Amino acid sequence: MKIRFSYFIPFLIGLTLSAILGITIWKIFFFIFSYIGFCISLGQILEAKFKITDIGRRIAILMICPLFIVFFGFMQRENMQLEETVFYFAYFLSAGIFARVLIHYAIAKVFGPLIWGRGFCGWACWTAAILEWLPIKTNCKIPSKYALFKIPVFAASILIPFFFIKSGYDYVHGHIIGSDLTIIQSAKFDQLILFICGNALYYASAVILAFAFGKKRAFCKILCPVSLVMKIPSRFARIKKYPSGKKCIECGKCSASCPMDVDVMSYIRDGKAVTSTECILCGICSTVCPAEAIN
Numbered sequence: 447m448k449i450r451f452s453y454f455i456p457f458l459i460g461l462t463l464s465a466i467l468g469i470t471i472w473k474i475f476f477f478i479f480s481y482i483g484f485c486i487s488l489g490q491i492l493e494a495k496f497k498i499t500d501i502g503r504r505i506a507i508l509m510i511c512p513l514f515i516v517f518f519g520f521m522q523r524e525n526m527q528l529e530e531t532v533f534y535f536a537y538f539l540s541a542g543i544f545a546r547v548l549i550h551y552a553i554a555k556v557f558g559p560l561i562w563g564r565g566f567c568g569w570a571c572w573t574a575a576i577l578e579w580l581p582i583k584t585n586c587k588i589p590s591k592y593a594l595f596k597i598p599v600f601a602a603s604i605l606i607p608f609f610f611i612k613s614g615y616d617y618v619h620g621h622i623i624g625s626d627l628t629i630i631q632s633a634k635f636d637q638l639i640l641f642i643c644g645n646a647l648y649y650a651s652a653v654i655l656a657f658a659f660g661k662k663r664a665f666c667k668i669l670c671p672v673s674l675v676m677k678i679p680s681r682f683a684r685i686k687k688y689p690s691g692k693k694c695i696e697c698g699k700c701s702a703s704c705p706m707d708v709d710v711m712s713y714i715r716d717g718k719a720v721t722s723t724e725c726i727l728c729g730i731c732s733t734v735c736p737a738e739a740i741n
Contacts, residue, residue, distance in 0.1 A: 448494075449491070450494075452490075453487055453490045453491050453494070454487050455487075456482075456483045456486035456487045456490070457480070457483040457484050457486070457487040458483070459479075459483055460479040460480045460481070460482050460483020460484065460486075461479075461480050461483060463475070463479040463483075463553065464476045464477070464478065464479040464480040467479065467549065471546075471549070472546060478513065481510075481513065482510055482513070482570060485506045485507075485509045485510050486506050486510075486569050486570070488502070488505075488506060488509075489502040489503045489504075489505055489506025489507070489569065490502060490503075490506075492505060492506075493729065493733070497733070499703075499730060499733050499734060500578075500728065500729075500730055500733065503568065503569060503578075503728055503729065504578045504579065506569055507568075507569055507570060507571065507574060507575045507578060508575050508578070508579065510569070510570045510572070510575065511572045511575035511576070514526050514572040515572055515645070518546075519638075519641045519642075519645070520638070520641075522546075523637045523638045523641065524545070524546060524547055524637065524641070525547070525637065525640055525641035525644055525645070526547055526550050526572075527603075527641075527644050527645065527648070528600075528603045528604075528671055528672055528675070529603050529606065529607055529640070529644060530547050530607075530637075530640070530641075530644075531547050531548065531550075531551045532603065532604055532607040532608070533607045533610075533611070534547055534548055535548060536607065536608065536611055551675075554566040554570065555672060555675050555676050556675070556676075556679060557679065558679075559676045559679035559680045559683060560679045560682050560683065560684070561683065561684050561685060562683060562684075562685045562727065563676075563680040563683030563685060563686065563723070563725060563726075563727060564673070564676050564680050564683075564723065564724075564725065564726045564727070565685065565726065565727040566676075567666065567672075567673070567676070567726040568726030568727045568728040568729075569726075569727070569728075572645075573645075573648050573649060573652055573665065573670075574663065574666065576649060576652075576653075577652055577653070577656055577662045577663060577665065578662060580653065580656055580657075580662050582656055582657065582660060582661070582662050584660035584661065585660075585661055585662075585702070585703065585704075585705060586659055586660040586661045587661075587707050588659060588661060588664060588667040588668060588707060592667065592668045593667060593668065595668050595669055596668070596669060596670065596671055596673065596674055597674075599669050599670075599671045600671035600674050600675075603671045648665075651665060651669060652664075652665035652669075655668055655669065661705070662705060663705045663706060666705075666706065666726075667706065667707065673724075676723070677723045680723040680725075681721070681723055685727065686719040686720050686721065686725070687710070687713075687719065687720040687725060687727065687729075687731060687732065687740055687741065688718075688719040688720065688740075688741055689713075689714050689717050689718070689719075689739060689740065689741070690738060690739055690740060690741045692737055692738050692739045693737060693739065694711065694714045694715045694737060694739040695736070695737045695739070696711060696715055697711075697736060697737075698711055699734045699735065699736065700714065700730075700731035700732075700734060700735055700740060701731075703730050703731060703734045704730065704731055705726070705728060705730065706722075706724040706725065706726055706728075707724065708720060708722045708724050708725050708731075709722075710731045710740070714739055714740055
């Protein structure tokens with residue numbers, strides 16, 4: 447196996463982010479982004495070495511999952527889901543209160559996609575980390591009409607936090623303003639409960655949809671509200687799947703294998719980069735292509 451420099455780029459990006467954020471904001475960032483970058487680089491190397499469809503990426507995303515669930519969730523009592531981001535964004539605008547979840551969203555889901563599109567979905571999403579290992583062999587296409595369900599889910603994720611804030615619930619300190627429940631331990635417990643409930647709902651619905659539709663990432667296509675946040679910046683992503691220069695034989699394996707139902711073949715056949723905002727840079731299309739027409 448030939449080791450390419452490109453395999454180490456995620457690790458180098460992780461080291462750079464770790465250095466910048468670790469020095470300026472929070473020392474533990476020295477570890478966090480370096481670890482994420484290391485996992486992705488390792489996944490790419492394993493993918494190249496074993497030539498087994500998706501094994502390297504699935505190992506990488508599974509290794510990253512405990513960082514968000516165990517470290518941030520249970521140890522730090524922080525929920526990296528959209529709902530907590532809305533809470534803290536509202537407090538940041540009104541009172542200047544800043545939280546690490548805002549850094550996560552800025553890098554992974556707002557500004558990062560300008561570079562790597564929805565690569566976070568493919569390589570670091572903690573919900574998808576479990577879905578990738580479900581014993582589902584089919585990859586049924588999801589009718590586009592089901593994507594409309596994302597809209598009310600997204601609206602709820604935005605409006606519910608504002609409803610609590612409007613009602614006087616101080617999520618940052620975990621109490622109803624004016625009451626006696628101001629103990630920090632109580633606030634952390636509140637956040638832990640919301641973290642467990644929110645993620646349990648995500649995981650349960652994701653697993654049910656995966657088996658119901660015969661597709662591991664059915665949740666991503668039907669309910670995930672975060673994908674709507676990432677669609678606009680992903681449109682301008684610099685990193686894409688693109689033709690290798692070898693002739694496409696139009697076998698359709700790339701499109702049939704895509705977990706996000708992207709018509710990859712139409713792009714490659716026409717000599718164009720894959721610009722669909724549904725692409726998660728999983729690389730399955732490259733792996734299954736018998737003509738090696740996709741980079």
